[in-house]
Amino acid sequence: MRFLFALALIIPLGTWVGAQTAYRCQEAAVWRRRNDADEKELHRLRLQNQRIEHDVKALDTRAGVMRAARAQGWVLPGEKPLRIPDH
Numbered sequence: 001m002r003f004l005f006a007l008a009l010i011i012p013l014g015t016w017v018g019a020q021t022a023y024r025c026q027e028a029a030v031w032r033r034r035n036d037a038d039e040k041e042l043h044r045l046r047l048q049n050q051r052i053e054h055d056v057k058a059l060d061t062r063a064g065v066m067r068a069a070r071a072q073g074w075v076l077p078g079e080k081p082l083r084i085p086d087h
Helices: 002-058 062-071
Strands: none
Touching: 002 062
């Protein structure tokens, strides 16, 4: 009789503890996914900043300024721009 009474107490208690633990584990998994997404975004932004810093440093040299100006279609005095017609 005592055994059945103990089982009647232990089974619901064990079920409740298991449910609480499962909830916490699921909540931790959600946080982990959010943190992973944030880390990925942070990594992407750091790489973007590195590329921008590299481009800004390149503009600090004559060759970098020439490359940026030519990308805008500028030419040096005496040069003639080359135009390729569209087909």
